[in-house]
Amino acid sequence: xxxxxxxxxxxxxxxxxxxxxxxxxxxxxxxxxxxxxxxxxxxxxxxxxxxxxxxxxxxxxxxxxxxxxxxxxxxxxxxxxxxxxxxxxxxxxxxxxxxxxxxxxxxxxxx
Amino acid sequence: xxxxxxxxxxxxxxxxxxxxxxxxxxxxxxxxxxxxxxxxxxxxxxxxxxxxxxxxxxxxxxxxxxxxxxxxxxxxxxxxxxxxxxxxxxxxxxxxxxxxxxxxxxxxxxxxxx
Numbered sequence: 001x002x003x004x005x006x007x008x009x010x011x012x013x014x015x016x017x018x019x020x021x022x023x024x025x026x027x028x029x030x031x032x033x034x035x036x037x038x039x040x041x042x043x044x045x046x047x048x049x050x051x052x053x054x055x056x057x058x059x060x061x062x063x064x065x066x067x068x069x070x071x072x073x074x075x076x077x078x079x080x081x082x083x084x085x086x087x088x089x090x091x092x093x094x095x096x097x098x099x100x101x102x103x104x105x106x107x108x109x110x111x
Numbered sequence: 112x113x114x115x116x117x118x119x120x121x122x123x124x125x126x127x128x129x130x131x132x133x134x135x136x137x138x139x140x141x142x143x144x145x146x147x148x149x150x151x152x153x154x155x156x157x158x159x160x161x162x163x164x165x166x167x168x169x170x171x172x173x174x175x176x177x178x179x180x181x182x183x184x185x186x187x188x189x190x191x192x193x194x195x196x197x198x199x200x201x202x203x204x205x206x207x208x209x210x211x212x213x214x215x216x217x218x219x220x221x222x223x224x225x
Contacts, residue, residue: 032211034213041148041199041219042219043113043115043203043216043217043219044201045113045216046213046214046216049213097142097205097208097209098159099156099203100156101155
């Protein structure tokens with residue numbers, strides 16, 4: 001699977017949009033980009049995923065560049081409850097369905 | 112609420128003992144995954160089952176085993192426990208385990224070895 005690179009930490013002001021970058025320069029054509037987050041020691045929470053097109057759901061938007069080498073997760077209006085570790089994961093056929101979690105980005109939303 | 116249920120939430124036991132962790136997947140999900148999260152290793156994939164059959168193995172120790180039953184619930188058995196096995200154990204499920212289908216995680220079992 002392609003490896004991902006994320007900044008170790010980010011701060012965001014409450015009510016503002018949080019833009020979380022992820023680099024996956026070795027991604028293959030059939031590999032999906034997934035985003036999860038983990039609040040404290042709770043189970044990882046699925047946020048969104050995409051293959052080529054931008055995606056939006058009730059939680060966030062996912063913007064994937066045309067060359068698919070990077071993506072951005074957008075939390076449109078960050079709240080204090082969005083403070084968590086955010087994981088960008090590339091998932092391909094050779095992963096046998098598993099998710100390979102890296103260190104992620106620690107996002108802290110401040111009042 | 113992800114719909115994935117894990118029991119027990121907490122487990123405290125001693126070295127050398129054996130424990131069983133249980134997972135009930137979301138209704139309709141056929142695929143179950145087990146992950147371990149320790150302080151020094153992060154979230155690591157252990158094993159995957161699909162409709163009762165083992166599909167993939169990760170860094171699962173020989174002392175650990177799992178199975179998925181006909182009702183699709185799964186159990187992770189940990190034996191000859193060592194201090195280093197102290198960790199959070201998460202179960203996740205997905206519909207058919209395909210790449211386009213997200214995995215949904217339970218709240219985990221916190222295992223403490225004394």
